[in-house]
Amino acid sequence: METNEIYRGRLIDHIQLVVADLAASRRFYEAVFDVLGIPLGGSAKDYFWADELFISSSESEAAQGHLTGRHHLAFQAGSREMVDAFYHAALAAGGTDNGAPGERAYHPGYYAAFVLDPDGNNIEAVHHGAAVRSAASIKVTF
Template identity: 75%
Template sequence: METQELHRGRLIDHIQLVVHNLAASRRFYEAVFDALKIPIAGTGADYFWADEVFISSIDSEAAAGKLTGRHHLAFQAADKAMVEAFHVAGLEAGGKDNGGPGERPYHPGYFAAFLIDPDGNNIEAVYHGDAKRSTPSVKITF
């Protein structure tokens, strides 16, 4: 019997973005992921991925010839400095400003920055403040 611990409590397992220009997207996402300390986990001729984000070109098998629409993705940051680094890195890698680093009214301690990626997606880095966080999990036995 194998015991595997699965994370529970997260709504999203992974997401795919299909982009016009894979090279421009890779330049942008490598820069913002580096600022967030998220390594690129895999690459191919028509895709790359990091953590739960899979990005592919329109001619990739996974894309089925269709671009995805405009999305808003928010990535968690460990602190305010990481949000600021995300914003700088994204601008330097071809992103467009959509709201510089700062407090937002969503809840106390919400500190975020927003960028528009090369395909028009609204990409955010957010630090939720120093509130204690819990990571629920459940053990599954097979």
Template identity: 65%
Template sequence: MQLHRGRLIDHIQLVVRDLTASETFYTAVMSVLGIPVLRPGDGYFIADELTVSAADSPTSSGELTGRHHLAFQAKDRETVDAFYKAALENGGRDNGAPGIRAYHPGYYAAFVLDPDGNNIEAVFQGDATRNVSSVTLDF
């Protein structure tokens, strides 16, 4: 594992009903994205800055987290497509098939619901924004 500094988010934790189902789902989609899933202790697993734990894990407060939207970066459109396929084959439900979105030019994404109903997205922002440190979007 590598600790990253200078990002907006240090980590995100999801507390889930069925840790086994979530581990199956996240291991499949993270493998497509090239992110290892580790289980350093009982009751939880980690993938980069994402921690997923059971309600009775020492890493949680005993309460399930609410519904969240997490968007993971993909290296290209093919990875978004593979993410979507892996998610549906491993307990995810369709929430938006891969395709161009109107958010801004080049935004190619797929959306799935994880076993707890979280909206999980894989997005490729297009070649135009890949090598820029900041992008201004008009809303």
């Protein structure tokens, strides 16, 4: 697997999902990544990846023959319109509705949509509104 850039100081280094049908998952995630403006980082016959999300088949060496369980992943969206586009693209690419776009009570301005990917993972796109600081403004010292 190639690495374009390594970021230090993040809570999550990477996430791997091992899926039952890699082709179905690739169709789903490529559609979602397209509307969120996230480029595919690379792929091979048994995996693909974007940013810090690595998705592989159970035949992949990294998977060791086991599917992962159900997970919740939330992708940041740049606007409410992007959340709406995520939701529609995900459904068109084989996702299942798990919460239509709308405001949530987590904090003021939290606008999100939820879909289940082909393996039942709960995938969310969220726009936090203008009141939340960006990660670039947070200083981390080690």
